[in-house]
Amino acid sequence: MLLSIWNQHGLFTLIPDKGLLLAPSPELIQSLIEERERMRSELKALCADEERLEDHAADLARSSADSFITTNQYINFRQRDIRQLERLMRSLLTQLAQLYEQGEITPHDLEQLFNQHALRVSRLLLETNGVQVFQLVDHQLMLRRVPCAEYEASFQLDLLRIKVDDLREPVLDLGCGAQAMLVRALREQGIEAYGLERLEQIDRPFIYAANWLDFHFVPDKWGTIISNMAFSNHFWHHHIRKDGDYAAYAQKYMEILRSLQVGGCFIYAPGLPFIEGILEESGDSYTVIRRELDPPLFEPEEGEGLHGSRWYVARVRRNR
Numbered sequence: 001m002l003l004s005i006w007n008q009h010g011l012f013t014l015i016p017d018k019g020l021l022l023a024p025s026p027e028l029i030q031s032l033i034e035e036r037e038r039m040r041s042e043l044k045a046l047c048a049d050e051e052r053l054e055d056h057a058a059d060l061a062r063s064s065a066d067s068f069i070t071t072n073q074y075i076n077f078r079q080r081d082i083r084q085l086e087r088l089m090r091s092l093l094t095q096l097a098q099l100y101e102q103g104e105i106t107p108h109d110l111e112q113l114f115n116q117h118a119l120r121v122s123r124l125l126l127e128t129n130g131v132q133v134f135q136l137v138d139h140q141l142m143l144r145r146v147p148c149a150e151y152e153a154s155f156q157l158d159l160l161r162i163k164v165d166d167l168r169e170p171v172l173d174l175g176c177g178a179q180a181m182l183v184r185a186l187r188e189q190g191i192e193a194y195g196l197e198r199l200e201q202i203d204r205p206f207i208y209a210a211n212w213l214d215f216h217f218v219p220d221k222w223g224t225i226i227s228n229m230a231f232s233n234h235f236w237h238h239h240i241r242k243d244g245d246y247a248a249y250a251q252k253y254m255e256i257l258r259s260l261q262v263g264g265c266f267i268y269a270p271g272l273p274f275i276e277g278i279l280e281e282s283g284d285s286y287t288v289i290r291r292e293l294d295p296p297l298f299e300p301e302e303g304e305g306l307h308g309s310r311w312y313v314a315r316v317r318r319n320r
């Protein structure tokens with residue numbers, strides 16, 4: 001019952017084409033009032049069972065984090081932030097149980113409680129992701145909408161100029177998307193391919209469900225790492241953002257390169273001219289090959305040539 005109410009309405013309100021309002025929807029409040037008797041007994045039972053309460057708070061935290069990152073792909077939640085979100089959800093559930101226990105309950109009581117909760121969640125988002133992920137729409141503060149797409153496997157292979165027969169295995173697709181289209185297509189062709197993705201997906205044994213910043217890339221492991229519009233796009237975002245976490249991305253980028261076998265390649269788009277240049281200048285451990293996008297997806301911005309622009313495919317080969 002509890003889960004079906006959250007699943008149906010969500011804890012926050014999606015405003016189509018605009019963003020996510022960190023406030024409960026009128027439908028959620030109405031359901032919580034209409035189902036007050038069942039809510040009262042379910043919440044009481046839940047709060048009496050520590051393990052179930054923890055599990056339920058974890059489910060709510062997971063689904064809320066998913067609604068944040070599907071609203072705005074640049075929102076980043078590390079494991080420690082998810083733990084913090086779980087604590088906030090746990091406190092929401094216990095406060096809700098207390099409210100129902102007090103007797104008569106009004107829409108205003110519920111709105112107040114959910115708005116206080118939304119404030120705490122907003123503070124967490126501010127602390128972890130900065131002010132840029134928010135915007136004011138009609139005097140309301142909401143999460144800015146920055147959606148992201150997933151692409152057909154053949155489109156990704158063409159764009160990244162990858163010939164399946166030349167792929168060195170095992171292959172890792174970093175930020176493979178909830179559908180893991182490329183990973184599945186490669187496996188169908190007999191390639192030992194894995195994916196890494198933070199979005200919830202159907203349980204698949206060959207997908208690492210993780211945030212790439214929390215993931216440990218084992219040295220010398222991968223024949224090829226592919227990342228289309230994923231890791232490098234986010235690295236770029238943090239590079240240009242005033243309060244970006246570019247140092248964490250730079251460290252991870254080097255860890256990813258070290259996780260290649262000698263002779264292995266990291267193939268990605270968009271390119272990362274600011275760090276590839278440093279790689280090339282600092283010795284011959286890596287070779288960087290840049291290829292223009294064909295056909296060009298984006299016109300280079302003013303003053304950008306191929307080397308100033310990020311709109312190219314990079315193939316970084318580990319030489320030793």
Ligand SMILES: C[S@@+](CC[C@H](N)C(=O)[O-])C[C@H]1O[C@@H](n2cnc3c(N)ncnc32)[C@H](O)[C@@H]1O
Pocket residue numbers: 073076148149150151152156174175176177178181196197198199210211212213227228229230231234
């Ligand atoms: C634009 S989509 C591209 C998906 C896929 N590579 C494709 O081309 O179809 C970017 C993907 O990276 C994932 N992603 C973003 N940040 C991530 C992170 N920190 N850890 C793991 N995956 C992440 C997103 O969830 C999304 O599925």
